[in-house]
Amino acid sequence: MINKPLIIIGGSGHGSVIEACIKDNRNRYGDLEWDLKGFCNDYDTEVDGYPVFGGLSDLPRLVEQGYWFIWGIHLIGRNYKTAELYDSLQIPKEKLATVVHHTAFIDDTVTLEHGCFVMYNAYIAPRTHIGESVMVKANTNIGHDVNIGRLSHIAMGSTIVSCVNIGECADVAVSATALAHTNIGNYAMLSASALATHNIPEGEIWSGIPAKFLKNMNRQ
Numbered sequence: 001m002i003n004k005p006l007i008i009i010g011g012s013g014h015g016s017v018i019e020a021c022i023k024d025n026r027n028r029y030g031d032l033e034w035d036l037k038g039f040c041n042d043y044d045t046e047v048d049g050y051p052v053f054g055g056l057s058d059l060p061r062l063v064e065q066g067y068w069f070i071w072g073i074h075l076i077g078r079n080y081k082t083a084e085l086y087d088s089l090q091i092p093k094e095k096l097a098t099v100v101h102h103t104a105f106i107d108d109t110v111t112l113e114h115g116c117f118v119m120y121n122a123y124i125a126p127r128t129h130i131g132e133s134v135m136v137k138a139n140t141n142i143g144h145d146v147n148i149g150r151l152s153h154i155a156m157g158s159t160i161v162s163c164v165n166i167g168e169c170a171d172v173a174v175s176a177t178a179l180a181h182t183n184i185g186n187y188a189m190l191s192a193s194a195l196a197t198h199n200i201p202e203g204e205i206w207s208g209i210p211a212k213f214l215k216n217m218n219r220q
């Protein structure tokens with residue numbers, strides 16, 4: 001099926017990155033699967049020239065109207081809030097779009113749950129599992145047998161070595177590296193340029209090389 005009408009839930013941050021991917025897939029690769037109609041958020045009336053069809057409370061109406069959706073909200077440092085917002089919307093799974101840039105390499109044993117976004121030049125190795133509505137940004141390396149929980153955000157240029165377990169709505173921030181067999185807990189963050197050599201407990205932010213506890217994730 002082509003030209004499925006799609007709305008990005010979010011704005012000009014992560015949302016615009018997803019928009020750029022959909023446009024590039026259409027323009028350079030002739031991939032007509034998704035027809036981006038606009039955005040949905042509580043703040044804007046337009047994003048990058050696309051209309052905003054309403055706030056998050058308008059989602060049930062937009063579902064009725066037959067749109068597909070992709071989740072483009074990840075409030076950096078407010079991971080509990082991000083998950084709470086997502087769960088409150090109850091987006092039907094069958095209406096979650098998966099968008100993958102044509103330059104990404106994803107092994108055919110990888111499982112991508114509904115609503116995943118995978119951007120330019122991402123590499124995802126065998127038997128890795130990417131949970132619902134996870135964002136995998138540009139130039140990321142994800143090794144084999146990695147598990148990434150739903151709503152997590154894998155930022156540009158980060159590397160996740162094999163057999164890493166990442167919980168739900170967690171972050172691997174820009175240029176960070178998680179070494180093999182480490183765990184990053186639910187709502188936890190490996191911060192920018194950090195190197196995880198040990199497990200990061202739930203709700204904690206770790207930074208530096210090797211990564212150490214920096215602070216707790218905001219619960220609001």
Ligand SMILES: CC(C)(COP(=O)(O)OP(=O)(O)OC[C@H]1O[C@@H](n2cnc3c(N)ncnc32)[C@H](O)[C@@H]1OP(=O)(O)O)[C@@H](O)C(=O)NCCC(=O)NCCS
Nearest residue numbers: 076077155156172173174190191192193194205207208214
């Ligand atoms: C974890 C993070 C959010 C912390 O940022 P912050 O809240 O602005 O940090 P704070 O102001 O609390 O900093 C506290 C201290 O830690 C230091 N610090 C902050 N981030 C650090 C990092 N990644 N590595 C090393 N030290 C860091 C600060 O310099 C500061 O030190 P000081 O007290 O000596 O001045 C930030 O480092 C980060 O990783 N952001 C995510 C970037 C990203 O991937 N964005 C997504 C793009 S799509």
